[in-house]
Structures are given as structure tokens and as C-alpha cells.
Amino acid sequence: MAVDIAANLAAVRSRVAAAAIRAGRDPSEVTLVTVSKTVSPAVVREAVACGATDLGENRAQEFRDKYALLGPLAHWHFIGQLQTNKVKYLVEKVKLIHSVDRMAVAIEVERLAKQAAIQQSVLVEVNIAGEHSKSGVRLDEAVALVDSLRPLSHVRIIGLMTVAPLAADPEAARPHFRRLRGLAEEIAARGWPEVEMTQLSMGMSGDFEVAVEEGATLIRVGTAIFGPRA
Ligand SMILES: *Cc1c(COP(=O)(O)O)cnc(C)c1O
Secondary structure: OOOOOOHHHHHHHHHHHHHHHHOOHHHHOOEEEEOOOOOHHHHHHHHOOOOOOOEOOOOOHHHHHHHHHHOOOOEEOOOOOOOHHHHOOOOOOOOOOEEOOOOHHHHHHHHHHHHHOOOOOEEEEEEEOOOOOOOOHHHHHHHHHHHHHHHHOOOEEEEOOOOOOOOHHHHHHHHHHHHHHHHHHHHHOOOOEEEEEEEEOOOOOOOOOHHHHOOOEEEEOOOHHHHOOO
């Protein structure tokens, strides 16, 4: 049976709204990033026609190829692990890079953004649970990384991102999301003028409601919209 993208988008949005209201938040504070990795360009177009405003990709070449076909039909987000030599496919084309986790990548973003005479918005990805398999800066190194990014005047740091450990119970993610929000508050308290800590990218198909309750402003949802990936 074909996946009903419109119905799935509506269901996710209503669950987001309910979670926001439970937490005393305005649902409009949460942007749904529809994760279109592995999804064909035709189906991405369909999702946009159904109201998806923001699209997330996790592989730079896949993004490059989709962007060549689809262009700026929605706001694009890059959410995947990033190699320095792939940054060139992203800068200027994506609204937000969620996954800056080391200086070398940030320096390449700076170089390309400066060349394009823009400021590229980024999030710093934090490996909140310290999993060996995960990308992201270590929790105990995150403040120092943000500090070292401050001189990069074409890199606009607007918040933090994390991927919680895979777990059957969404509640297992709550302490990790809470810790990310605490870290953002700790960084904001430094009062660094170059750093905004207004965005928290956390929550996926299995745990986005908990993330919204814990303050997510961007949730990244693929499976709940497109069905399981091949
Ligand atoms: C694939 C992916 C998602 C979406 O995962 P789903 O479980 O399909 O919603 C979110 N964030 C990142 C970084 C991803 O790679």
C-alpha cells in the first residue's frame, strides 16, 4: 500500500502540537524537518506539495544530487556526519547545517561562506550520551568548541543538535534531551555576542514528542512520514 504522506504529516504535526501544549509551549516554536534521505526526488516533491516546508538530508552527495534536480523548493537542512571535502556541496544551499562537530569542518564552512559573502547558520552537534558509534563533539568539550568557533565571522552558531541513543522506550531519551537543553543554557549564560543559543535540534520518529516536551525547536522526522527506509 502506498504511504499516505499527507496523513502522516498531519499526524506528526498533531502529535507535536499536543506535546507542545502539554509542556506549556506554543506549537509554532517547533519546526518539523522532514527527513528525506533515501527518498526519491518525486516523493520529496510530493511531500512538499503536502506541506513539508523543511527537508533534511544526511549525505552530502545525495543532497547535491537532489538539490540539482529540485533546487530550493523548501528549506534544506543538512543533518549528517560531515567531511571537510563535502562542505562545498552545502554552503549557501542549506538553511542550516546541524552537524558541525569539529574545528576543521567549521573552518571550511567559514572559507566557503566568506567566499559567497554570506553567513552560514550552523548548529554544534553534541554526542550527548558519549556513544562511541556516534558523531558529535563530546559533552565535556562542547563549550570549548563553541568558544573556538566564535572568531569565524561567516559561521553563525544558533544552537545545538543531538541524536539520542537508540531505545525502544522514548522516555529513555528524556535525560539526554534535558542535558542538551542544559548545555545550551550554560553556553547562553556565557553571554558571547557571536553565539545565539535559540535552536535545539533533537527528536526523531521514535522520540520527537519527548524532545518537544524538553524544548526542541527543530525535530528531524523521516520514518513517521515516509515509512521505513529500504
Ligand atoms: C535519519 C535521521 C533522522 C530521522 O530518523 P527517523 O527515525 O527516520 O525519523 C533524524 N536525524 C538524523 C541525524 C538522521 O540521520
